[in-house]
Structures are given as C-alpha cells and as structure tokens.
Amino acid sequence: MAEPKKILIEHSIFLAVVTLCGFLIENTYYLQILTFIGINTILALGLNMLMGYAGQVSLGHAAFYGIGAYTTAILSTTFGLSPWIALLCAVGLALLIAFVVGLPTLKLSGYYLGMGTLGFGMIVNIIFREWSSLTGGSSGFVGIPMLQIGSIFFEAGRSYFFLVWAAVFIAVVLCRRILSSRMGRALRSIHDGESASMAVGVNTHFLKLQIFMFSAALGAVAGFLYAHFVMFISPESFGFMVSVKMVTMVVIGGMASVWGAILGASLLTLLPEVLHSFQEYEMIIFGLILMLVMIFMPQGLTRGLLDIYEHSYKKAGVKKF
C-alpha cells in the first residue's frame, strides 16, 4: 500500500509550497500572476480529466468557464444574491448544460467531437454577446462584487491567492479520488480501447457524460473565481481562442497527469508575462516555444522532463509516477 502514502506526501508538499508562496511573496503583482495560474490550473485539471483520462477532446470548454462567470455575475450583481449561493447555481447550471449538451455530443468522436464542442462554445459565446440586457453584451459586465466570508474580504493579493489555491487543492484531491475509484479504472479503460471496455460491460457513454459534467463544473468554479477577482467580464475572455489555450495547457503539461495540468497552466500563464519584453516578436516566440515543446516532448512537459532526468542520470530504479 505505497500509493496512498505517496499521494499523501505529494499533497503535503503541494500544500506546503502554496502556503510558503503565499506568505513569502509580498508583491501583489506576483500574487496576481499566481492567482491567474491557479484559476487556469482548475480549468486545465477539469479538461485533463476529460482529455487525458477519458480521451475526449473538447474545443468549447471556455463555454463552461463563461457560464460560471456570467451566472455568478448576474445573480450576485443584478439580483443581489450572495456570491456563494451564486456559486452553487453556477455549478448547477454548468452540470445541467453539460448533461444536455453532452448527451448527443459525446456520441461523436475524434475531430467530429472537436467540431461539436467547438460549435457549442461558439453558440454560448454568441449568447453572451447578444443577450445584452442580461449580460452587458460585448461591452462587458461591470460591478461584480467582491467575495466575502464574515468580515474577511477577498481582494486582489494574498487573500485571493489563498482562496484560489484552496480551490485548486480541493480540485486536485477530487480528481485523485475519482481516478483511484472504480470509475477511474473504467475511465482509463475507455482511453485505452473503447470497444474493449464496452465489451466487458462498462457503460462508456454514461461514464464519458459524467466526466464531461465534472470538468464542466470545474470550469464553472474557475469562471466564478475569475469573475470575482477581476470584477469585470466580457465575452472575449471566454471565446474560442481561450478554449484552444485550455487544450494547449493540458497537452503541453502532459495529458493524464494531475501535476501536468499545473505545469501547463503555469507555463501558458507565465510565458506571455515573460515575453512582454520582446514586444512585437512575442507572438513569434510564443508560437515557436509551443511547437518546440511539442516536437521534442510530444508527451508533454511532465513526461519530457522526467525522461531527461532519467536519461542524464541513468540512475537505476528511478521510479515513474
């Protein structure tokens, strides 16, 4: 029974690093970047469950991110509900929509599934833009309130950093739980061979639907966190390019790896910040890095870096995780 112990150690390290970062880093700018990394990690975690484990690609996942953000914005601002109730509604709505959309869409596969989810994402984005009486349209939605528990306000900086990374931690633990359950094993069997797992009695369609709903719910949580952090949302934050960016995070980080999601989200959030100084050449360099990582580490960074480690040290018995 080494697995649970290892997981416990990993989780403790993760918590320790987050706490240390939270207390040692003073500068609001760095805390803000880490907050964005956290939000993106939640997105990548959800999508990673769908892509890495269930083997289903979604090119419209930003829709759920947006649904989360807009639901909480509208409920808490226009209707004056508590944001925490709005969070429940946002997750509920995302689950419901994922169920309705997933039912027919997940019957598709390959590029057709990609197209189906892409179309769904586009439609949701157009709704954000065109239903302007409710969403504020293209100009965006202003005046989203700050989060608050009792007398603690969560505002940009340390408090929000801890809030977001607490959510990341919960998401990581949830993903791990699902993966080590019966469901997780069934999931991996779908990834390796859908027909084989169907033959041994796994209800693949229902399983895919469940995972799709789970990742949608995580997307909605991320949207909720984004909306109350920036306190302003507009449709372009949830468009097609954002969906593509999410897929890129998962693939670059390494599919089917929880830590890969964190790595991918960090890289794709940090890279543009760092590339600022290249100004006009930013796009060229960003594109190049994306291509190079994929050419030389087609399994993603987690796998690739591990390979390098193993190659260069050639130590016997280096364990893979």
Next chain:
Amino acid sequence: MRQSKIRSTLVVAVCVMLMIAPIIGASSAMAASIYKIGGVFDSTGPASFLGDPEQKTMQMMVEQINATGGIDGNMLEAVIYDSEGDPAKAVSAVNKLLHKDNVIAIIGPSTTPTTLAIVNFVEKAQVPLISCAAGVEITSPIKPWVFKTAQSDLLAVAAIYKTMQSKNIKKIAILTVSNAFGESGKKQLVGQSKEFGIEVIMQESFGPNDTDMTAQLTKIKSASPDAIVCWGTNPGPAVVAKNVKQLKIEIPLYQSHGVASPKFIELAGDAAEGIILPTGKILVTKLLSDDDPQKKILAKYEADYKAKFNTNVSGFGGYSYDAMVMLANAIKGSGGDKNKIRDALESTQKYIGVSGEFNFSATDHNGLSPDAFVMVEIKDGTWKLLDK
C-alpha cells in the same frame, strides 16, 4: 543519447530565455530622480489600429519632454505593455505597472473592455489612469482616479444626428459591428434618436471579420430608410461601403469616427465617395480656418509624428498625445506625489489638445465639449468639411 542531448539543450535554452527576459525588461529601471509613467495599449490584436499609434505617440512625447529637460529636472521613463485586447492580459500588465514598476500614473488602455477590467485595480492602488478608450461607462459614474481623453461615442452620435436633422432625415437603419465599439455605438444611436426626432427602423450587425455584408444590406434596402449608419472599425465598414455600391443602394451612408483615417479611403476606394462621418479635427487640419485654436497643435503633432515614424498620423494617437500633455502638466510641481497629480489633473482647465478643448472637473473626467467633432464628407478621395 543524441535525442536526450537535443532535448536537454532545448530545455536549457528555454529556461535561459525565461530568466534573461525579465532582466532585459528591468535593466533600465534603476536610476534615481526618474518619473516612471506606465502605458498599456492594445498594440497588437484586433484593436491595434488604436493601440499602435497611441503607443508610438506616447514614446514620442516622452522623448520630446526629456529632450527639453524633463519635468522639474526629472526625466520621464515610459514603461509600456501590450494588452493584445485581452482583459486578463490588461489586468496583468496593470498590476505589473502598479506593483513591480511602481509607476506614478498610467495611460491607456485602448478599448473599453480592457479599461473597465483594470479600473478596480487602479482605484485600489490609487494611481491616476488616463484611458484612451471611448466608452461612456469609463467616466460615468465618476471614479476618482480614472480620466479619459477619447471623445465619447455620445458626442459622435450627437454630431451625426445634428447633420441628419439639417438634411431632413427621419428614418434610419443602423448596421453595427458585434464588438464593444459597435455595441456602444448602437446604444447611443438608439438612445439619442428620440431627442433628435429620428427613428431607428432597423438594427443589424456584422462580425468584425465578416467578409460580406450584402445580406444585412439587402434587408435594410427593403425597409427603405432615409439613411444608413454603419458603426465599426476597419476593415468591416470598408466592406460595407463596397457592398452598398455593389447592390446599387442609393441611400446615403454614414460611418462612425472609428474609420476616420486615410486607411479607410484606401480600403474602400471609389466606394468611399459620398460617405459622411464625424471625425476629430486632426484629419482635416489643413482645412481648418487659421483662427481655430487647435490648428497649431494639430499641425505640430502631425509633422512630428510623420518625421519620427515616417507614416501618416492617425487621429487615434491623439488620445495618448492629450493624455501625455495633460499628465506632464499635472506632474509639474507635484514632486511625483500621486494625490497631487490626480488633483492637478482634475483641475485641468482650457487645455487645447488634439481631440478638442478639455475642461476637467470633479463631475466630468472626460471634459470635452460637443464641438470636438466635425462632420466630413469623402469627395474625390479626400475629406471635405461639412458646414455646421
């Protein structure tokens, strides 16, 4: 083995790049007695036609001010980031300016959504912000630390409607681009129509990258309005102008100040003939009468810009010109104190700039009067002033 070498070289290269980049960015940030001013512009991305000239103008202005000895003997330094039109990137850029570069004031961003996304952060950090975006929402309600220099769409619509009244136009159809610019225009066009006794009988829209608008125009044609107002930024409106000619629609076409640049005439070609639009005075500097107070400033800006960047000046760069001049005036004597700069900005009176005459007050953080716009018609491939 060779494989792993290539891989490790690559990884090392990436890491080195990641480490060097911030150093390059920060290396020039050390010396004392320097006023750092931040800039956030949409220099690339869909709004680059705004962000690019704004960024260039800000760089030019900082150089000019430094060449004449800076402000109170202190040199200025511009720290400029590109938000790419993405609100999340604008937030990161502004936080970097506020907390890492420690700027004393910020100019930009270029669009309404990117501005609204950062307003809360600027307010909290209490640093003056002069936005170059047009949306009315930015300065109403008034936020203590937020100003803007771009003419509101409100004024552009008022200018168009005034011209329409004089031409006895009663029914119009509007065709707006489906982004923040078009939506703000639509809101103003519909909102102010009653006031001017004009009826909006049809509202259509087009996507920023659409290649053909004949379907919308056919629909509009069948409703036979007295005029069509198209609200968008290049290239969409140029396609609309071409489509109007192709469909042989004889209804007069009005455009917004979003296309008020020589580029529009170049794009639309012959189809631009007869189009009427509002513009800041920069486009028609030569046509202004000599007693126009803005003429001298406009001519100087135009000449300086052309000399430095070897391209024609665009009216949009003027937003950051005005922001920079007013900010420089406000910094004078403040010793770099943000509160003093804010107060000085708010009490700016009778500053005559590229976009018009500014009179800021505690209740008006845009400060432009309706005569900031003039109406022009495109004739023989150039602009012609319309009489008021």
Next chain:
Amino acid sequence: MQEIIQYLFSGITTGSIYAVIAVGLSMLYSSTELINFSHGEFVMLGAMGILTLWVNAALPLPLAFLLTVVAVSCVGMIFERLAIKTVKKPQPITLVIITVGASIFLRGVAMIIWGKDPFSVPSFSSYESIEIAGAALVPQSLFIVFAAFILAGAIHLFFKQTLTGKAMVACAVNKKAAWLSGIPSESMGVLAFIISTGTGAAAGIFIAPITMGSYDMGTMLGLKGFCAAMIGGLGSLWGAFAGGILLGVLESLGAGLISSGLKDAIAFILLLLILYICPGGLFSAKVAKRF
C-alpha cells in the same frame, strides 16, 4: 422573392470562400489524417503574397499568382519537414497543437513583415456587379466558385487518375501496408502538405479582393473552413465544397431572415444538428474516428 435571391447570392459568395479553404483542409486530411489549424494562415500568406507581388511590385497577375503559390507551398514544405515530420510517434492531438503553434508563429511573422493595418486588393476584373432578377452578384465571387470547383476537380482527378495520387490515398488508408508495397510514404506526406498549402495560397489570392487582407484574417477563415469540411464529411473533397457553400448560404439566410446578430449561432446550431443526425458529415462514407 428578390431578397431571397440576393441572400442566396451573398451566401454563395461567402460560401465559396469557405469552400475553397475547406477543399485544401480536406485534401490534407484525406492523405495524412491531419487537420491543419494553421491552414487559415497559409490562406493569409497567399493574400499577402498577391499584395506584395501584384499590387506593390506590379508583376503581371498570372506570374504573381504562380510565384505566390510556389512560395507558400515552399513554406508549407518547410513546415512539414521541420515541425511535423520530426515528431516521433505522433498522436493527432500533439500534431494539432503544433499546427496551432504554427498559426500563431505565422501570424506573428506576417505582422512584422506586412504591418498591422488591413489593406485592399483590387478586383481581378473591372466588371460591375451582374444583375440577375434584381439581385446583384459580384464577378469576383464567380471567380472564387470557379476556382474552388477547379481545385476540387483537379485534386479529385489527381487522387483517382494518377499513380502518385493513388499512392497518397493508400498511405492515408494504411501507412505500413503502403510502405510495404513500395510507396515512399514520407514523400507522400510532404507532397500532401505542398499541395494543401498551395491550394490555401490560391484561395487567399482569390478572396483577397473581396475580404480586405490583414495579418489576422486567417484564423476566422480557417475555422469556418474547418466547419465546412466537417459538414461535408472529412476527407471528402466534394463534401467540403458543398459544405462550404451550405454554410455560407445558411449564414446569409440566417442574417437576412432571422437576425444578423445571431447568424453565426444559427449556422452553428444547424451544424450541430447535422453532426447529431449524420455523424461523420453529409457526404462521408467513412465512420468518424477517435483521436
């Protein structure tokens, strides 16, 4: 009635643009099973090429056309050699991300070379719009329909009639078996890329006079081309052609009869319905595969 005809004409104009792009995408898919997300950027390069060579350098149109197509195909070949071939044990999703990276890279390069401003290219002919039953049709859109038709036809003949074309199809069906029977599958992959990016460039040249070119024009066009290829059924050339026209007409009718703000949504809803009802596209015999 006159309006309906006009909507159809507008739809055909836009649809032909989607169709000519979809044909290139579909062609690559049918020989390599890869969707190139940077295809739109190759279309953009075609438009930029014709601007540089025909409008700015004032070369004769056929020469400029030829040079542009050749140059862009070379870029396509280099891309395939450097970025696609070098991936070991490629998974489709890895390749897709590489093409996404390439699209960002190419857009960045184009922005540096040609600047951020949009530009216009004059029409190939000076004819005025043609009037049929009171509805106007732009001659350039006839050119595009014609070009899409010729391209699809030529590729169709190439696949069906020439040995190289047949070999290419064989590679797509089963790479190993093709290799065993002596087909150089590597060079087939390059060739597929050269042809596909070449058709992309040709598409860009034909649509430049209608759309106004700019460094970021490719993304949306590539996406719509992708949709069109999907509607028709991936890998089916005529399916891609028909899918493009259908998508254009749907958009135009949606804009005209329902609401222009929702026209994209209408097109996408119909697209989803098509996918649900006949997964695999309208004209594809093959069952959709998972990646």
